[in-house]
Structures are given as structure tokens and as C-alpha cells.
Amino acid sequence: xxxxxxxxxxxxxIGSNKGFNLEFGHYGDGVFIFARNTAFxxxxxxxxxxxxxxxxxxxxxxxxxxxxxxxxQVFDENGTLLGSTSASDMKGFQS
Numbered sequence: 001x002x003x004x005x006x007x008x009x010x011x012x013x014i015g016s017n018k019g020f021n022l023e024f025g026h027y028g029d030g031v032f033i034f035a036r037n038t039a040f041x042x043x044x045x046x047x048x049x050x051x052x053x054x055x056x057x058x059x060x061x062x063x064x065x066x067x068x069x070x071x072x073q074v075f076d077e078n079g080t081l082l083g084s085t086s087a088s089d090m091k092g093f094q095s
Contacts, residue, residue, distance in 0.1 A: 003028070003053075006061055010090075017043070020090055022059050022072045024051060032059070032082075034072040038089045049074045049083025057082070 003025025010018040020036035030052055035045035051057055051074070058075040069088040076082055 004059075006059060008061070008063075018090075020070060020087075022061055024057065024059065024074075025053060032057075032072075032074045034070075034085045034087065036070075036087055036090045040089075046085055048072070048085040051082070 003023070005021050005023040007021050008019050018037050020034065023033045023035060024031070030050055031047045032049040032051060033045050033047050035043060037043055056077045058079075060073045060075070062071040062073075063069075064071075067088065068090075069086055070090065071084065071086040073084045074082045
């Protein structure tokens with residue numbers, strides 16, 4: 001697989017723009033991106049790790065309720081952490 005994403009939305013339908021994505025292979029690049037719709041209602045993203053399309057990776061999302069925070073992590077095939085990022089400014093997820 002060249003690219004993939006974990007997509008989380010605050011409500012249905014899945015086409016809603018309120019949410020966040022953990023992506024690999026964005027437009028063919030070997031990068032891991034955490035993209036999100038912020039509380040200011042605009043999309044922002046950050047590249048937090050790089051990879052190769054011919055290697056297995058584990059992409060992990062941890063979501064915490066109180067205080068609200070999402071942590072995205074990427075591990076290589078040996079379980080070594082390659083990169084991590086976190087955010088708490090997504091619109092529509094705070095309780």
C-alpha cells in the first residue's frame with residue numbers, strides 16, 4: 001500500500017469537514033501527517049515523521065477526553081517510535 005489514512009469525524013456523514021486525519025503517503029510523499037480542523041474552522045496539518053512505502057508501520061491514535069487531546073504516533077516494524085505529535089484544538093470534539 002502506498003498511502004493510507006485513519007479518518008475521525010465528529011458526526012456523520014463521513015464527508016463532514018469537522019475532524020482529524022492521521023495519514024501516510026500524502027499525494028505520494030513518504031510522510032506521516034496529522035491533519036485537523038481547528039477550533040478556528042480551518043484545516044491545518046503537520047508532518048511529524050517520514051517513511052518508505054515498502055516498509056510496514058504502525059500508525060496509532062490515542063484520544064483523551066479530559067482534558068481533550070489527540071496523540072498521533074508512528075512506529076517502525078520493530079516497534080521503535082519514529083515520531084509523535086499531539087493537538088487539542090479540534091472543533092466539535094470538546095465535551
